[in-house]
Amino acid sequence: MDELVRADTVAQLVAREGQAAVTDAARRVLRRVRDGITTGHLNPEDLDHELSGLAATLEKEVKRSQTYSLRPVINATGVILHTNLGRAPLTLAALDHIHNIAAGYSNLEFDIDAGERGRRDLHVDRLFESLLNSDTEETTGKDSGHPPVSTIVVNNNAAAVLLALNTLAERGEVIVSRGELVEIGGSFRIPEIMAKSNAILREVGTTNRTTLGDYESAISENTKLLLRVHRSNFEITGFTTQPQVAELTSLARKRKIPLMEDLGSGSLLNLSSIGVHGEPTVLDSLHAGVHVVTYSGDKLLGGPQAGIISGDRDLIARMRGNSLFRALRAGKLTYGALEATLLEYIKHDYDSIPILRMMRLSKQDIAKRAKIVASRIQAPKINVELIDGDSILGGGAAPSATLPTCLLALASAVFTSEEITSRLRKSDPPIIARVEENRVLLDLRTVFPAQDDQVVDAINKISN
Ligand SMILES: *Cc1c(COP(=O)(O)O)cnc(C)c1O
Numbered sequence: 001m002d003e004l005v006r007a008d009t010v011a012q013l014v015a016r017e018g019q020a021a022v023t024d025a026a027r028r029v030l031r032r033v034r035d036g037i038t039t040g041h042l043n044p045e046d047l048d049h050e051l052s053g054l055a056a057t058l059e060k061e062v063k064r065s066q067t068y069s070l071r072p073v074i075n076a077t078g079v080i081l082h083t084n085l086g087r088a089p090l091t092l093a094a095l096d097h098i099h100n101i102a103a104g105y106s107n108l109e110f111d112i113d114a115g116e117r118g119r120r121d122l123h124v125d126r127l128f129e130s131l132l133n134s135d136t137e138e139t140t141g142k143d144s145g146h147p148p149v150s151t152i153v154v155n156n157n158a159a160a161v162l163l164a165l166n167t168l169a170e171r172g173e174v175i176v177s178r179g180e181l182v183e184i185g186g187s188f189r190i191p192e193i194m195a196k197s198n199a200i201l202r203e204v205g206t207t208n209r210t211t212l213g214d215y216e217s218a219i220s221e222n223t224k225l226l227l228r229v230h231r232s233n234f235e236i237t238g239f240t241t242q243p244q245v246a247e248l249t250s251l252a253r254k255r256k257i258p259l260m261e262d263l264g265s266g267s268l269l270n271l272s273s274i275g276v277h278g279e280p281t282v283l284d285s286l287h288a289g290v291h292v293v294t295y296s297g298d299k300l301l302g303g304p305q306a307g308i309i310s311g312d313r314d315l316i317a318r319m320r321g322n323s324l325f326r327a328l329r330a331g332k333l334t335y336g337a338l339e340a341t342l343l344e345y346i347k348h349d350y351d352s353i354p355i356l357r358m359m360r361l362s363k364q365d366i367a368k369r370a371k372i373v374a375s376r377i378q379a380p381k382i383n384v385e386l387i388d389g390d391s392i393l394g395g396g397a398a399p400s401a402t403l404p405t406c407l408l409a410l411a412s413a414v415f416t417s418e419e420i421t422s423r424l425r426k427s428d429p430p431i432i433a434r435v436e437e438n439r440v441l442l443d444l445r446t447v448f449p450a451q452d453d454q455v456v457d458a459i460n461k462i463s464n
Pocket residue numbers: 156157158159184188229230231232262263264265295296297306307395396397
């Protein structure tokens with residue numbers, strides 16, 4: 001080991017990267033060689049080869065250990081809220097604010113005026129208050145006809161549902177329609193989260209049909225909560241029925257049992273003007289009289305990963321007092337990013353929120369860019385075509401909602417679609433595309449315009 005690190009060939013590496021980094025890397029490389037010998041994977045000839053190339057291996061190892069595993073990628077899938085690709089990109093204001101807040105100390109839990117301890121949730125509660133309590137005609141078209149709401153933030157929406165159920169229904173029954181016992185993915189299943197929250201699931205109705213009467217006849221002295229879950233990743237069509245939110249809220253009011261809705265996406269804006277229908281806004285639900293709404297910060301809101309609970313002040317206060325709230329709490333990076341995102345809503349500056357900007361791009365806007373990209377592609381073995389297609393909202397929002405787009409379709413007589421996507425993934429930054437009917441499809445809706453050049457370069461390099 002000492003010899004290796006002192007060898008002339010390694011000296012340059014040590015001078016550049018420091019003794020400690022090289023020693024650590026050498027330890028790992030030697031361990032691999034040793035393991036190779038003891039397990040019999042390395043025979044004597046290989047060993048000679050291995051040792052002669054040790055300096056180069058060492059250099060690679062140092063480099064590998066010092067590069068990030070979490071990397072930016074170019075999302076050319078056209079799925080705007082892609083859970084595997086980190087969901088919503090943040091606004092520039094959010095990045096600035098995080099930088100300012102996190103580079104030093106902040107008043108995260110400090111009341112500057114009073115000079116004493118403060119509450120972290122106040123930073124965003126005031127913004128939610130003005131977004132959800134005032135007459136925001138632009139967002140709803142109607143004024144807020146619901147009692148004042150307050151809002152708390154936890155790590156993600158799964159945590160929000162857990163906290164809300166545990167606070168409102170521990171050891172009691174929660175009535176849910178059988179058509180809403182959903183799995184969102186990543187092991188978030190309503191029956192399981194219910195069990196973890198120590199509430200008892202009381203299923204009513206059938207998969208396709210649940211009536212108000214089903215809820216009503218299931219109510220007993222053990223009932224603590226009525227729960228509605230937004231079908232965010234599937235649809236039930238055909239012979240179906242489901243009570244309106246307003247019918248459920250009047251039942252809840254009559255029987256003095258709170259109604260909670262897990263909205264999932266929780267848009268703050270009505271998206272029907274851009275052609276996305278059937279996605280209720282947070283205000284729609286509160287306005288209809290839902291007592292507690294849970295939603296994600298990084299879905300249609302376009303902010304950081306967070307679980308947001310808005311609702312009746314006294315119910316939210318109980319959640320704030322639950323020790324689970326402390327266990328599930330969000331950090332200052334989240335509060336900073338969320339505060340900055342919400343301020344864009346307050347200023348009506350929707351185009352500065354990347355996912356809203358992407359959603360509002362017209363097919364013509366995208367086609368214009370796609371034509372320019374296509375005209376600059378010079379890859380002899382690749383055929384490029386512009387075709388009509390659909391972008392997908394994704395991230396558990398309006399399951400069937402798509403937006404018309406113009407796609408770059410790549411095909412080749414030499415490379416398979418898998419070879420093309422694999423080469424695109426190997427470019428820097430990696431480009432993620434989708435494959436349909438043996439063609440590789442790239443949707444510029446989710447590609448930032450500043451990345452168009454990188455897309456051109458990467459495609460041009462495929463044939464090399
Ligand atoms: C996405 C979603 C969740 C989970 O939210 P996370 O922020 O991913 O934890 C829960 N419920 C519904 C209805 C959802 O769409």
